Amino acid sequence: MATARAGTRTRHATLLTLLGAGTTQVDELAARLGVSVSTVRRDLERLKADGQVERTYGGAMATAPFHERSISESARHAGPAKSAIAHRALELVPASGTVFIDAGTTCGALARLLAASTTHADLTVVTRGLETAVALADAPDIDLLLLGGRVRRMSHGFVGPLTDLAIDRLGFDVAFLGADAVDPVRGIGEPTLEETTVKEAVAARARVVAVLADASKLAAGETPAWTRMPAPWRLITDDAAPADLDRRCAEAGVTPDRAR
Known part of the structure; x- marks a missing residue:
């Protein structure tokens, strides 16, 4: 024995x-x-x-203890999954109106697809991400608004009072949020309270909220801070997501969406 x-x-x-x-x-x-x-x-x-x-x-x-990836490290991780998620998210972008696209590599992948799209005219995109802004800067049919604030070196995303002040004066038809960790019940896990403050403020001002997160974010471990997400919201992930995701999402009032 x-x-x-x-x-x-x-x-x-x-x-x-x-x-x-x-x-x-x-x-x-x-x-x-x-x-x-x-x-x-x-x-x-x-x-x-x-x-x-x-x-x-x-x-x-x-599973592993939480580790915040830098933007360059994240760019080398789960490329095919992020591409599939970005293509699925693109279907949620309206032809016109105002959308928010977060910082991060998956949101950056969405921005690149949107920049190459010919079906979105008269669209305003608001972002706090440097890579997202660069991807959309030359898109002829997109009015790009870049939030101010302090840039976090790890994520290349704006945070702080200036960022919060700008968000407070805006509204969004759809908000696409990135994440360091995701739990259907707890929401979005982030390395700092400043990050959660930005995401909560954006989510509160959006008609539709979609969180873009590859499957590794669903097993990223405990993060220092969590964003309280207003229900309902949509989670766009990939086929490697845990088998019990649908059940957990149903219990939390979250719509799961596996990109293929």
Whole structure:
């Protein structure tokens, strides 16, 4: 019995190593471990109960302590997922009106798509993100408004009293928000209270709120601050999102949307 328990612990450790290295699908994990698919599923459920993994469709991902990525580091992460999310978000952009596009690489991907679009005329875009602003600066059919304030070096996003003052005088048909972490119940997790203040203010002034977050943000760990999101809001993520996301969203009044 002791040998069996030791074997299970060793297998769990190997599973976590494989997940951390990017092997996430049950079939592939079973093949790498030389065990049955049902054994891997049981192991993943045990690791999930211990808070060490999050289940996804057909697999799992390892959880980790929160780590704020710099904008350059984030640009190297989950490129295909962010592209799919941006394409899905583009469908929510009205032909005219006023939208807010946040700082961050996924919102930047949306901005690049919007800059190349020929179906959005007479559109005003408000942003606090430097990369988002650069992507839209030469778009001929877009009136671009860049919020003022202090630039956070990690996110290249404006924060502070000047940012808050500008938002207080605006309203949005749709607001697209980025996130360092997302939980359907708790909202958006951020590294600073200044970031949560900006997102709360934007969300409160938008008719429609869509949070753009790849699946890793759903298992990003505990963040220092959380944004209280006014219900209802939409979460646009990707196919690697945890298997229980729909249930958690339904309980919180959030609309989940998996981009493909």
